Amino acid sequence: MTFGERLGAAMAAHGPLCVGIDPHGALLDAWGLPQDADGVRAFGLRVVDAAAGRVGAVKPQVAFYERFGSRGFAALEDVLAAAREAGLLVIADAKRGDIGSTMAGYADAWLSPGSPLESDAVTVSPYLGPESLRETIATAVRAGKGLFVLAATSNPEAAALQTARTVDVAAAEEQTVAQRVARDVTWPNGSPAFDGGLGPIGLVIGATVDRDELGLPDALLAGTPILAPGFGAQGATPEDLTVRFGPLAGNVLANESRSVLGAGPDRLAATIQERAARYREVLRG
Numbered sequence: 109m110t111f112g113e114r115l116g117a118a119m120a121a122h123g124p125l126c127v128g129i130d131p132h133g134a135l136l137d138a139w140g141l142p143q144d145a146d147g148v149r150a151f152g153l154r155v156v157d158a159a160a161g162r163v164g165a166v167k168p169q170v171a172f173y174e175r176f177g178s179r180g181f182a183a184l185e186d187v188l189a190a191a192r193e194a195g196l197l198v199i200a201d202a203k204r205g206d207i208g209s210t211m212a213g214y215a216d217a218w219l220s221p222g223s224p225l226e227s228d229a230v231t232v233s234p235y236l237g238p239e240s241l242r243e244t245i246a247t248a249v250r251a252g253k254g255l256f257v258l259a260a261t262s263n264p265e266a267a268a269l270q271t272a273r274t275v276d277v278a279a280a281e282e283q284t285v286a287q288r289v290a291r292d293v294t295w296p297n298g299s300p301a302f303d304g305g306l307g308p309i310g311l312v313i314g315a316t317v318d319r320d321e322l323g324l325p326d327a328l329l330a331g332t333p334i335l336a337p338g339f340g341a342q343g344a345t346p347e348d349l350t351v352r353f354g355p356l357a358g359n360v361l362a363n364e365s366r367s368v369l370g371a372g373p374d375r376l377a378a379t380i381q382e383r384a385a386r387y388r389e390v391l392r393g
Contacts, residue, residue: 112306118164128365152187205233262314340367
């Protein structure tokens with residue numbers, strides 16, 4: 109199966125909720141876990157256990173593992189493997205972005221079958237130029253993996269850059285930076301190989317942003333998976349899934365992290381189940 113097919117099947121079975129695995133210091137303390145690699149490993153594995161069978165996808169935040177060096181990466185490898193073994197789609201939130209052989213190295217690390225860090229998809233940054241991602245996109249497609257490219261993130265300080273206007277010299281057309289990114293990186297999604305379903309190249313589009321201001325209409329995003337931060341602690345509600353994304357709502361993974369993880373280990377599974385059910389109700393109308 110392609111990444112888009114696996115994502116579509118996961119969302120059909122469990123709904124759009126994607127649970128973030130973000131073991132930051134305050135949560136480790138609240139969960140009674142040590143501030144070390146053993147703590148983030150235990151945290152991640154508990155989230156995997158609570159999420160398995162209740163949602164289709166999880167999104168480990170790589171930075172919270174990376175801060176503990178090689179032992180932190182070993183802990184992350186265990187969490188990634190456990191999540192995939194549990195049947196969860198794994199989106200590594202690494203936000204990698206570079207050029208040439210360096211970007212190829214990142215692609216091999218996160219997307220190559222059999223890699224210690226193998227994930228189903230990884231978040232990447234286009235701000236060294238969308239063209240810098242072309243080989244990474246090709247790697248993802250060949251491996252049956254996915255990418256989520258930063259386009260319209262939910263943090264307020266991104267708006268000045270992502271709504272800035274640029275001109276396509278060849279087309280003499282003014283576009284926002286977010287729109288230019290979307291047009292330049294989602295080209296594989298329209299391939300007949302994906303039979304009109306979800307393609308392998310997704311975009312990160314915050315649930316709290318104005319898509320009209322960013323130049324991201326429905327037509328441009330057809331067939332594109334969307335990873336939407338901003339739900340939960342950042343203010344967007346499950347009802348905003350259809351309000352903000354309209355006919356695209358079925359393409360959207362609604363990410364919640366703090367709002368779910370803050371329930372603590374004893375209430376985590378029940379909270380995930382409740383939130384997942386609410387998103388499914390919203391989509392059913």
